Amino acid sequence: MTFLKLGFRSLFRQKRRTTLTLIVITFGVGCLLLTMGHTAFVEWGLRESTIHSETGHLQIFSTGHMEQEEELILEYGLSNYEEIAAALDSMLDVQLVQSRTNLMGLISNGEKSVAFVGQAVEPEKEKQLRMMFFSTGSSFDSLIASQHTYECAVLGTGLARSLNVRPGDWVTLMTNTVDGALNAVDVLVADTVKSGSPEMDKRLVRIPMGTAGILLNSSKVEKLLVTLDDTEKTEAMYEKITDMASTRNWGITVRRWYQETLYYHKVRQFFSQITGFISVILLIIVCFSTSNTIMMSIVERTREIGTLLSVGTSKYQTVKMFCFEGLFLGLIGGMMSMLFGYVLSHGINALNITLPPPPGLNHAYELSMRTEAGFYLPVFAVTAAVTMISSIIPAVRVTRMKIVDALGHI
Amino acid sequence: MSCAQIQIRDVCKDYLLGKTRIHALRHVSMDINKGDFLVIAGPSGSGKTTLLNCIGLIDRPDSGSIFLENKKVCNGAFSPATGLRRDRLGYIFQTFNLIPVLTVYENVEYPLILQRIDKARRRKMVLDVLEKTGLSSRTKHKPRELSGGQRQRVSIARAVVKNPGIVLADEPTANLDSETGREILELMQNLNEEGITFVFSSHDPVIIDKGRRVVRLHDGCIQNIEERGAY
Numbered sequence: 177m178t179f180l181k182l183g184f185r186s187l188f189r190q191k192r193r194t195t196l197t198l199i200v201i202t203f204g205v206g207c208l209l210l211t212m213g214h215t216a217f218v219e220w221g222l223r224e225s226t227i228h229s230e231t232g233h234l235q236i237f238s239t240g241h242m243e244q245e246e247e248l249i250l251e252y253g254l255s256n257y258e259e260i261a262a263a264l265d266s267m268l269d270v271q272l273v274q275s276r277t278n279l280m281g282l283i284s285n286g287e288k289s290v291a292f293v294g295q296a297v298e299p300e301k302e303k304q305l306r307m308m309f310f311s312t313g314s315s316f317d318s319l320i321a322s323q324h325t326y327e328c329a330v331l332g333t334g335l336a337r338s339l340n341v342r343p344g345d346w347v348t349l350m351t352n353t354v355d356g357a358l359n360a361v362d363v364l365v366a367d368t369v370k371s372g373s374p375e376m377d378k379r380l381v382r383i384p385m386g387t388a389g390i391l392l393n394s395s396k397v398e399k400l401l402v403t404l405d406d407t408e409k410t411e412a413m414y415e416k417i418t419d420m421a422s423t424r425n426w427g428i429t430v431r432r433w434y435q436e437t438l439y440y441h442k443v444r445q446f447f448s449q450i451t452g453f454i455s456v457i458l459l460i461i462v463c464f465s466t467s468n469t470i471m472m473s474i475v476e477r478t479r480e481i482g483t484l485l486s487v488g489t490s491k492y493q494t495v496k497m498f499c500f501e502g503l504f505l506g507l508i509g510g511m512m513s514m515l516f517g518y519v520l521s522h523g524i525n526a527l528n529i530t531l532p533p534p535p536g537l538n539h540a541y542e543l544s545m546r547t548e549a550g551f552y553l554p555v556f557a558v559t560a561a562v563t564m565i566s567s568i569i570p571a572v573r574v575t576r577m578k579i580v581d582a583l584g585h586i
Numbered sequence: 587m588s589c590a591q592i593q594i595r596d597v598c599k600d601y602l603l604g605k606t607r608i609h610a611l612r613h614v615s616m617d618i619n620k621g622d623f624l625v626i627a628g629p630s631g632s633g634k635t636t637l638l639n640c641i642g643l644i645d646r647p648d649s650g651s652i653f654l655e656n657k658k659v660c661n662g663a664f665s666p667a668t669g670l671r672r673d674r675l676g677y678i679f680q681t682f683n684l685i686p687v688l689t690v691y692e693n694v695e696y697p698l699i700l701q702r703i704d705k706a707r708r709r710k711m712v713l714d715v716l717e718k719t720g721l722s723s724r725t726k727h728k729p730r731e732l733s734g735g736q737r738q739r740v741s742i743a744r745a746v747v748k749n750p751g752i753v754l755a756d757e758p759t760a761n762l763d764s765e766t767g768r769e770i771l772e773l774m775q776n777l778n779e780e781g782i783t784f785v786f787s788s789h790d791p792v793i794i795d796k797g798r799r800v801v802r803l804h805d806g807c808i809q810n811i812e813e814r815g816a817y
Contacts, residue, residue, distance in 0.1 A: 178699045185687035483683040488672020579644040
C-alpha cells in the first residue's frame with residue numbers, strides 16, 4: 177500500500193513532465209484507438225455488406241454439390257428447396273430465405289457476343305436483403321417491375337457499354353441446360369448496375385429465377401441463402417439447421433458466411449497487419465516516453481532512493497515502487513486515451529466524411545470509427561502493462577546503485 | 587565474547603579520486619557500547635562520514651571487520667544488510683532526507699511498514715515518538731512545510747521509531763542554527779537516556795563537548811578516544 181501511495185504521489189512531483197508524458201500516451205494510444213476503430217468499422221462494414229449482398233449468414237447446398245464436381249449445371253442443385261425454405265422461414269431469428277443460382281454463358285446483342293457471369297435471383301428478396309444493411313435496393317426495382325411481363329435481365333454497366341445496349345434494348349443469353357443442351361433466351365435489358373467492382377461490371381448479368389428456370393430448363397436452384405437478424409447468431413442457427421436437416425433427411429450441407437468469403441478474410445488479414453504494425457510503433461513510443469519519465473524521475477530522486485535503501489527498503493520494494501509509478505502513468509494515460517479516442521471517433525463520425533474509392537472499387541466509402549469495449553479495454557490494459565514494464569529497466573538500475581553514492585548524489 | 591554492541595576491527599577504506607588513492611580509513615579499531623553517546627570528531631576529510639557509513643552498513647570497508655552484537659556483518663550479502671538496516675539501525679542525515687511526498691506521520695511510519703508491524707501498533711508507536719520529538723501538531727504536514735529544526739526532528743523520529751538499538755547521525759546539526767542545533771542535541775540526549783545508542787559525527791566543538799565518548803579521527807586514523815562518562 178505504501179509503495180502504491182509513493183508511486184502515485186511521485187507522479188505529481190514534476191507535474192509538467194508527467195503531463196507531457198500523459199499527452200504522449202494519450203495522443204499515441206488515442207491514435208491507435210482511432211486506427212483500430214476505423215479498421216473495425218471497415219471490417220464490420222465489409223462483413224455486413226458481404227453478408228447482405230453475397231452470402232447471407234448461412235448458405236444451404238445439396239450434399240452432393242459440396243462433395244462432388246458438377247459436370248452439368250445444377251446437376252447437384254437443390255430440388256426440395258421450397259420445403260426447406262418454408263421450414264426455415266418459420267424459424268425465430270430468420271429474417272429471409274432466398275434462392276440463388278450462379279451460371280455462366282454468352283450474351284449477345286446480335287452483332288457481338290461476350291461471356292457473362294450470371295446470378296439468378298429472387299428480385300424482391302434480393303431487394304429486401306440489401307435493404308437490411310444498405311437501406312436501398314433500388315438496383316432490383318427494374319427486375320421486380322419487368323419480371324412478370326418479360327424475360328428480363330440487369331446488366332453490369334461495363335457489360336452494357338461493351339454491348340452498346342441500354343435499358344429497353346433486347347439481348348440474348350445463351351448457356352447449357354441441365355441436360356447439356358444449348359439453350360437461348362431473349363431478355364429485355366431492364367437496367368444497368370454497378371456492382372462495386374469495375375471488373376465484375378464487365379461480366380455481370382442478373383436475371384429473375386423464373387428466367388433462369390427457362391434458360392437452364394430446371395426447377396432446381398443452386399443454393400438457399402438464410403439471413404438472420406444478427407450476425408452473432410450465426411453459430412447457433414447453424415447448429416439448429418444442421419440438426420433439423422439431419423432429422424428431416426434433407427440431404428443438405430450448411431455453410432457459414434465466413435466459409436464462403438475468401439476476400440473478407442484477406443482484407444481482414446491485411447488490416448490486421450497494418451494495425452499491428454502501427455500498434456507496435458505507437459507502443460514503442462509510449463514505452464520510450466514512459467521509460468524516459470521514470471529515468472528522469474530516478475535521477476532527480478537519487479538521494480531519496482538512497483535514503484529509502486538506507487532505512488531498509490529492499491531492491492524488490494524499490495523496483496515495485498517505480499513499477500507502480502509506471503502503472504499509474506499507464507492507467508491515467510490509458511483512461512485519457514480512451515476518452516480521447518471515444519470523443520474524436522464520435523466527432524469524426526458526426527462529420528460524415530467520405531473517402532475516395534479504394535483500388536478495385538467504384539464507390540466512395542465513409543470515414544467512420546467504431547468504439548467498442550472489445551478493443552478499447554484490451555488497449556487500455558496493454559497501455560498500463562507497457563508503461564509498467566517500461567519502468568522496470570530504470571527501476572532495476574536504481575537497485576544497482578551503491579547506497580553511499582546515491583546518498584551523496586547532488 | 588565482547589560485551590560491546592559494535593566492534594570495529596582493523597577497518598580500512600580507500601577511495602580513488604581520479605588517479606589519486608585517498609586513504610579514508612586506516613586500520614581503525616574501536617568498540618561502541620550499548621547506551622553510548624559517541625561523537626566521531628575530526629576535521630573535514632578525516633574519515634568521519636566514511637566510518638559512520640561503514641558502521642551503518644551503507645558502505646563496505648576494503649578490509650577489516652565490523653561486528654554487530656558479536657555477529658560479523660560487514661562482508662554480508664546485500665539482503666542481510668538490508669534486514670539489519672531495517673531492524674537494527676537508524677539513520678539521521680545532515681540534510682534530513684525526508685520523503686517529500688509523504689507527510690510527517692507517513693515519513694515516521696515508513697520504517698515500521700517495512701517491518702510489517704500492524705496498523706494499530708504502528709499508529710501508537712508513531713504518535714508516541716512524535717510526542718517525544720514535539721511534532722504531535724505537525725503530523726499532517728509535508729516536509730516542505732516545516733522548518734529545518736522540525737525536519738531534523740522528523741528525521742530523528744523516523745530513526746528511533748522502530749527502536750533500532752543504534753542510531754547513526756552524520757553531522758545532525760550542521761544545517762541548523764546554533765539554538766536549533768542545541769535543541770536537537772538535547773532531544774538526542776533524552777532518547778539516549780532511554781537506552782538508545784547514538785553514534786554521530788561532528789566537527790563543531792560545542793557539539794563534540796556533549797559527547798560521553800569522543801573518538802577523534804585524523805587522516806583516517808584514530809587519534810584518541812576520550813571517555814567522559816557524562817554529557
